[in-house]
Every structure is written in structure tokens, then in C-alpha cells.
Amino acid sequence: MPTRTSRTAWNGTLQEGSGQVELTSSGAATFDVSFPKRAAENADGTTSPEELIAAAHSSCFAMQLSAVIAEAGGTPVALEVSADVTLRPDPAGGFRISGIALTVRGEVEGLDADGFRAAAETAKVSCPVSKALTGTEITLDASLA
Numbered sequence: 001m002p003t004r005t006s007r008t009a010w011n012g013t014l015q016e017g018s019g020q021v022e023l024t025s026s027g028a029a030t031f032d033v034s035f036p037k038r039a040a041e042n043a044d045g046t047t048s049p050e051e052l053i054a055a056a057h058s059s060c061f062a063m064q065l066s067a068v069i070a071e072a073g074g075t076p077v078a079l080e081v082s083a084d085v086t087l088r089p090d091p092a093g094g095f096r097i098s099g100i101a102l103t104v105r106g107e108v109e110g111l112d113a114d115g116f117r118a119a120a121e122t123a124k125v126s127c128p129v130s131k132a133l134t135g136t137e138i139t140l141d142a143s144l145a
Helices: 049-071 113-126 128-132
Strands: 007-011 018-022 030-033 075-089 095-109 138-144
Touching: 049 075, 049 095, 049 113, 049 128, 095 113, 113 128, 113 138
Parallel strands: 095 138
Antiparallel strands: 007 018, 018 030, 075 095
16 A cells, blocks of 8 residues: 655744645645644634644545445445544643544435444444544544435
């Protein structure tokens, strides 16, 4: 399996500095990053590690769920997945990711609502990104559309 690479160039201090994160392996995009915007409600056109983790988690979970549905005898028609990654102050100092909320709405043939929820729970614990984030609370809201 391949190794994927991302690169960040940062200039300046935490509060006044800024940088760019590049999706190096794919060459798909380069995004601005800034700590003040990372910690603000309005990202104002910049991304953050938390948003990138949310993108990784939602896409990984969608792929894993499609595989689990097929293994359970169903056919995934459409899956809409979102991941909300929350950054909070850490009582030990600094910040920490305090939780991730996965939400999935699915159109699936061959599985009822209970079967879909069971498949989603299996995908939640078995997707590689979930495994990498062990130690962070991950919640799931799964239902058929």
C-alpha cells in the first residue's frame, strides 16, 4: 500500500504566523492555515488540522461503510457522511481534539434500518482513520434517508 504525503510551510509565531498545507502526493490542492482562524468560529477561507481530519475521517468511513454494507448483503446506492471534529482547550495545557461526531444518511438496498445502523457501527470501529484516532470519543448518528 502507498504512503501519502502532505507538507506544511509555516512562517512566524503561533499568533501572528501563517502557513500553507499542501496535499503533496496528489497535488490536488494547497490550503492556507492560521492558528487564530483555527481557533475561531469563522475559518474565513483557511483550513485547519481539524478540518483535514474531518475530511479524512468522513471519506474513510464512507468507503469502509460501503464495504461493510456489501459484506452484509446490501447494496450501497448513496451515502452522505459528515464528520464534525471539535477542538477544545486541554486541562493539561494547550488544546486537544475532544471528540468527533460522524453523521451518515444512506440509501441502501437489501438492508433495513437496523442492519444499516449495525453496518455503520462496524464501519466506525473498523475504518483505518477511526483506528488511528483511538482515544478520541467518536459518536455516530446513522439512519437511512
